[in-house]
Amino acid sequence: MNVTAICDRVIRWGFYLLFGLVPILLTPWNYELFEFNKMMAVYALTVIIGGAWLFKSIQQGEFRIARTPLDIPLALFLSSQLLSSLFSIDPHVSWFGYYSRFNGGMLSIISYVVLFYAFVSNTESFSDSTSGPIEVRSTNYELRIKSNQTEHFNSQILIPNSLFVILKIALATGVVVALYGAAERLGIDRHLWVQDVQNRVFSTLGQPNWLASYLVALSPIAWTFTLYQKKRTMFIVSCLLSFLFFTVLLFTRSRSGLFGLAVADVVFWGLIFARYYLAASQGSTLRAWSVFAVTHLAFSLIIFFNGTYIDSLDRWMTLEGWKQRIVSTNSGNPPDSRNLNVIATPSAYYNAPLLETGGTESGTIRKYVWQGAINAWRSSTKAYLIGTGTETFAFAFYQYRPKEHNLTSEWDFLYNKAHNEYLNYLATTGIFGLGSYLFFIGTFTYWFIKQFLMSNYLSSKPASPAGRQIPNSKSQLDQLGQLEIRDYLSLGLFAGWLSILVTNFFGFSVVIVQLFFFLFPALIIVLHGESRIMKYEWRGKRTIFLPLVLLVSLALLALLSLGWHADTLYASGYRASRAGAYDVAAEKLTQALRFNPGEPLFADELGSAYAGLVTAAIDEKDATKAAILVKRSLAASDQAITTSRANANFWKTRTKIYYTFSAFDPAFNDAAIEALAHAQKLSPHDPKITYNLSILYGRKGDNTKAIDLLKTTIDLKPNYRDAYYALYVFYTEVKKTDLARQILKDYLAKVDPEDKDFLSRINE
Numbered sequence: 001m002n003v004t005a006i007c008d009r010v011i012r013w014g015f016y017l018l019f020g021l022v023p024i025l026l027t028p029w030n031y032e033l034f035e036f037n038k039m040m041a042v043y044a045l046t047v048i049i050g051g052a053w054l055f056k057s058i059q060q061g062e063f064r065i066a067r068t069p070l071d072i073p074l075a076l077f078l079s080s081q082l083l084s085s086l087f088s089i090d091p092h093v094s095w096f097g098y099y100s101r102f103n104g105g106m107l108s109i110i111s112y113v114v115l116f117y118a119f120v121s122n123t124e125s126f127s128d129s130t131s132g133p134i135e136v137r138s139t140n141y142e143l144r145i146k147s148n149q150t151e152h153f154n155s156q157i158l159i160p161n162s163l164f165v166i167l168k169i170a171l172a173t174g175v176v177v178a179l180y181g182a183a184e185r186l187g188i189d190r191h192l193w194v195q196d197v198q199n200r201v202f203s204t205l206g207q208p209n210w211l212a213s214y215l216v217a218l219s220p221i222a223w224t225f226t227l228y229q230k231k232r233t234m235f236i237v238s239c240l241l242s243f244l245f246f247t248v249l250l251f252t253r254s255r256s257g258l259f260g261l262a263v264a265d266v267v268f269w270g271l272i273f274a275r276y277y278l279a280a281s282q283g284s285t286l287r288a289w290s291v292f293a294v295t296h297l298a299f300s301l302i303i304f305f306n307g308t309y310i311d312s313l314d315r316w317m318t319l320e321g322w323k324q325r326i327v328s329t330n331s332g333n334p335p336d337s338r339n340l341n342v343i344a345t346p347s348a349y350y351n352a353p354l355l356e357t358g359g360t361e362s363g364t365i366r367k368y369v370w371q372g373a374i375n376a377w378r379s380s381t382k383a384y385l386i387g388t389g390t391e392t393f394a395f396a397f398y399q400y401r402p403k404e405h406n407l408t409s410e411w412d413f414l415y416n417k418a419h420n421e422y423l424n425y426l427a428t429t430g431i432f433g434l435g436s437y438l439f440f441i442g443t444f445t446y447w448f449i450k451q452f453l454m455s456n457y458l459s460s461k462p463a464s465p466a467g468r469q470i471p472n473s474k475s476q477l478d479q480l481g482q483l484e485i486r487d488y489l490s491l492g493l494f495a496g497w498l499s500i501l502v503t504n505f506f507g508f509s510v511v512i513v514q515l516f517f518f519l520f521p522a523l524i525i526v527l528h529g530e531s532r533i534m535k536y537e538w539r540g541k542r543t544i545f546l547p548l549v550l551l552v553s554l555a556l557l558a559l560l561s562l563g564w565h566a567d568t569l570y571a572s573g574y575r576a577s578r579a580g581a582y583d584v585a586a587e588k589l590t591q592a593l594r595f596n597p598g599e600p601l602f603a604d605e606l607g608s609a610y611a612g613l614v615t616a617a618i619d620e621k622d623a624t625k626a627a628i629l630v631k632r633s634l635a636a637s638d639q640a641i642t643t644s645r646a647n648a649n650f651w652k653t654r655t656k657i658y659y660t661f662s663a664f665d666p667a668f669n670d671a672a673i674e675a676l677a678h679a680q681k682l683s684p685h686d687p688k689i690t691y692n693l694s695i696l697y698g699r700k701g702d703n704t705k706a707i708d709l710l711k712t713t714i715d716l717k718p719n720y721r722d723a724y725y726a727l728y729v730f731y732t733e734v735k736k737t738d739l740a741r742q743i744l745k746d747y748l749a750k751v752d753p754e755d756k757d758f759l760s761r762i763n764e
Helices: 003-020 035-060 071-086 091-096 106-121 161-185 208-228 232-252 255-279 282-306 311-317 319-331 362-377 381-386 393-400 403-407 421-453 474-505 511-527 542-578 582-595 600-619 623-643 648-661 667-682 687-700 703-716 721-733 737-750 756-762
Strands: 062-067 134-141 144-146 149-151 154-160 532-537
Touching: 003 035, 003 106, 003 161, 003 511, 035 062, 035 106, 035 511, 035 542, 062 106, 071 091, 071 106, 071 381, 071 421, 091 106, 106 511, 161 208, 161 232, 161 511, 208 232, 208 255, 208 282, 208 474, 208 511, 232 255, 232 282, 255 282, 255 421, 255 474, 282 311, 311 319, 362 381, 362 393, 362 403, 362 421, 381 421, 393 421, 393 667, 421 474, 474 511, 542 582, 542 600, 582 600, 600 623, 600 648, 623 648, 648 667, 648 687, 667 687, 687 703, 687 721, 703 721, 721 737, 721 756, 737 756
Parallel strands: none
Antiparallel strands: 062 532, 134 154, 144 149
């Protein structure tokens, strides 16, 4: 096997692994079990695929890259992300992504674009004879109407078996993920998670909505395989696949996932029937109607017995709902949806994110999060044009969140995404970023619909006034069937891709979903033969550049492995610090920084661990050791803040460090005030900051300042019990008992009239 063939095989298997391995990756050793491993795998496979592509180009003496209908939109989108990253309020996060999310940083965007062009530019890698025979060899007929005349152009389209293998791998992996989700529903791992995973499954994706988005994107591909399967066994398998995905989708209780599936369903079947109507293809229409009926009848039965977990639907569409309606009708009482076991009612121990269930209604919370995104976008001319910086929403929201958010159940939550992909791009990359993103979406949508509806029209009926051509041979009829297979595949991919646009509106993309967002269009473009290879002669010396490409690729893979290992060390140190084992934590975190010295989160945590050791040294009366540890703690905190000055959490950590040191040196109390005041500038509507500032001023003896800050705290969060109590204490200390009693009365009148502690104090 020659070098080119080896590179083609590497590229082919690299894409196999992207679709087959990434969705199921998770480990128990990392700080973030799901997304981190998936992102690292994408980086590694991008290096391998990109390295093989470049190595092959040098070996062949020419660099081959495809021109596609999406070149200009992709170039604009990439430029918008790059410009936003260069002028970001936190360049580190913009380039590497927010730690624990990772997807969306500049490096990840570059990876997805590289993978897009690697796929469309290396179609020969999927045509290797070792990958199996060509499954479809067909003639492409384009319909162009000029003066009521229909013109047909002949061109060869080759659809290699490897592309079918990619889709089959994606579906097979989806089955594994879905089956694990079904097992979660049965309680296979309920003892491992804080969340009630039986109530809302998340399988290997880590969050119910992410699992829903993934399954919805795959579902139309399963419908595609159902449509063109001629063997009964394979038809049944394809149907069961669709039913499995739908059932597990219901187990996620994701409303956005159901909405995304509904949109994909309407688009998929609507375009199919529109296509058959225009082509007047009765035989194909009959089969499509049959598959449509079987699929939707099965979906209806699944809903009838399981429910959608949406009250307004389930009372009319489920067995339990109708039972309750009949019972209520006979008793003369209106049906009580709370008695339906199919309705989503969080259990007492359910700890899923409150944005999705429980606490304040999710729509209300989203309203404030979205308002924070818009506030950040409007904050300056720079933010209006290019945003606050790629992936910096966490910092932007802290600074511009509305005060009303403090009255929700998630008032002290950190949002590192806007829970709306479009507003996230608007806030972090401005009108340029969102505009280029929408331009990419619009361009591809227009191109696909035009391609799907206005091409490949062969008709088995007599010519119509529109000039439809009659196939005049059995080979042409066979070609029609083969063309339909290609178009089924592309339509399934398009409908799945479109569902991502819907689920992203109510959430945000994660690694596998973002991978689909970029690679589904690449697959469709290759299926339609809409890429034109541009060749550029390679003039460099092969003997120099071939080893260089290999060494650089190996070096990047080594850096990724070190980064992965550093994360496991950080996770160990983080857990040890929370357990109070500061010596173990400091050791692990120091090692983590040695392997990944540029990550400020590691340094921030190390500063806290050293602060814990300072307290232990003081208790041991070892002043020399304490002094050394103080310097190390502040040096680590300095490193974190220097790298990421816009991160309010790092300034809060610095405040805690100074507060710890103030126990043996009161001079550190002023330093703590200064650090927390800086955090207040970065998060002016955070009531916890003003509350803690009041405590620090109280320790300093400045009760007047403390009282003013507590009044501000209550203004920011009118139901903040701790602030009311602290204000009561300070008024008592300054001998203003009437004001102290009034504070208690205000709380009882405005917040909680049943508070026993406040009632007992007011009656003293």
